[in-house]
Amino acid sequence: MQYSEPINETLFASILERVKLPANIDRHFLYEIYLQSIDSIGQFSEKNHILEAQVINHIDVILYIVSEHLYHLSGPEHFEENKLIDNEGYQSLLLSAVVDKYLTNNHLDYRTGSGTSRFYPPISTLSLYLNFVLGMLSRLPKNDPSKTLVVDIMTKAFTIGKCVVDLLVGGFETEAFATWRTLHETECVLKVLSENGEKVQEAYLRHLTYGVAFRQGLGTVSSTDAIFQEIKIKMKKQGLKSKDMKRFIEYGWLDAIAEFNLVDYKYNFRDGLEAIAKLKEYSRWYEMSSEVAHSSPVLIYASSRYFGSVTLINLFESFFRMEKTFSEKLDSTLSESERANYQLMRKIHFRQMEYMHNREKANFLKEQEERQRLEKEKRAS
Numbered sequence: 001m002q003y004s005e006p007i008n009e010t011l012f013a014s015i016l017e018r019v020k021l022p023a024n025i026d027r028h029f030l031y032e033i034y035l036q037s038i039d040s041i042g043q044f045s046e047k048n049h050i051l052e053a054q055v056i057n058h059i060d061v062i063l064y065i066v067s068e069h070l071y072h073l074s075g076p077e078h079f080e081e082n083k084l085i086d087n088e089g090y091q092s093l094l095l096s097a098v099v100d101k102y103l104t105n106n107h108l109d110y111r112t113g114s115g116t117s118r119f120y121p122p123i124s125t126l127s128l129y130l131n132f133v134l135g136m137l138s139r140l141p142k143n144d145p146s147k148t149l150v151v152d153i154m155t156k157a158f159t160i161g162k163c164v165v166d167l168l169v170g171g172f173e174t175e176a177f178a179t180w181r182t183l184h185e186t187e188c189v190l191k192v193l194s195e196n197g198e199k200v201q202e203a204y205l206r207h208l209t210y211g212v213a214f215r216q217g218l219g220t221v222s223s224t225d226a227i228f229q230e231i232k233i234k235m236k237k238q239g240l241k242s243k244d245m246k247r248f249i250e251y252g253w254l255d256a257i258a259e260f261n262l263v264d265y266k267y268n269f270r271d272g273l274e275a276i277a278k279l280k281e282y283s284r285w286y287e288m289s290s291e292v293a294h295s296s297p298v299l300i301y302a303s304s305r306y307f308g309s310v311t312l313i314n315l316f317e318s319f320f321r322m323e324k325t326f327s328e329k330l331d332s333t334l335s336e337s338e339r340a341n342y343q344l345m346r347k348i349h350f351r352q353m354e355y356m357h358n359r360e361k362a363n364f365l366k367e368q369e370e371r372q373r374l375e376k377e378k379r380a381s
Helices: 009-018 027-047 058-073 081-085 088-107 121-138 145-169 173-214 221-237 242-256 269-276 280-293 304-333 336-380
Strands: none
Touching: 009 027, 009 058, 027 058, 027 088, 058 081, 058 088, 081 088, 121 145, 121 304, 121 336, 145 173, 145 304, 173 221, 173 242, 173 269, 173 280, 173 304, 221 242, 242 269, 269 280, 280 304, 304 336
């Protein structure tokens, strides 16, 4: 393999500027480590056919070097840089760390399953859209629950969606499916709160305070006692007992929804929140995901392909609903240029995403029909 030549020191310095390296850090020392790292990686690559078709990512090598060096400088020992860089032991340690981490993390990355390429169109398009939406959400005010509750939950939901994509790419299909379970729960909260207005949002926030009190997190005994007294009064009105307290704290805010009652619904996820959100069609997948999350035999002996497909299909469907909420609720908060960019994104990619979802679902159903046919033939023989 002919590995790429190292970049020159001028370009190296410009890259360091872009990563905002502190001005007092010795650039020349880092460049020397970089040259040695590229040489070591190249020598290793020539001896290992597994890497022969891969190109060295110089930016990643530089980021490993910078991160390692800054980490050692910021330690409790308060090393002076000039003493560190003159230490041959430190130079050797830094070089070994960079080369080993680059080769292992970038080219010999451990994957438990088949893994879905990040270049696979459904994955790359989802990533594109998730990054775009999260970028827009990052510019909005947040972490002020009384004013930004829906934005905060929406941001978390899209972030979880991005995490699911990353797990699929890494070959962690069952872990991705278990994480989709959290996304489904978060989506249900988002859907109910965004559709039912301020009264329900205020009730949700109050029950968040109940949860903090339940975990003794309010700080003072008197404030905690006052909250518990409030909880007991509300529970008594509903005819609940002390054993029901945790369920009431988690789901009692649903009382603020006009249609909610304890005859048709319950204080739980499946027969409460999920039902009110009108997403009970996902109960089957939620239950299966719960088995995976709780280390049942399904987790240990799961089919990577099966759970990869199920997760990707469900992720698409969660995304479509959340994106609809995003476009409806936040359109007025976007600037004219942001709105134009978003509409362009939708025009180019959204129809493609719908096509990809339908195609993935059709392929999955076809595979399951074929599997059932083969099993039926096997039993018959």
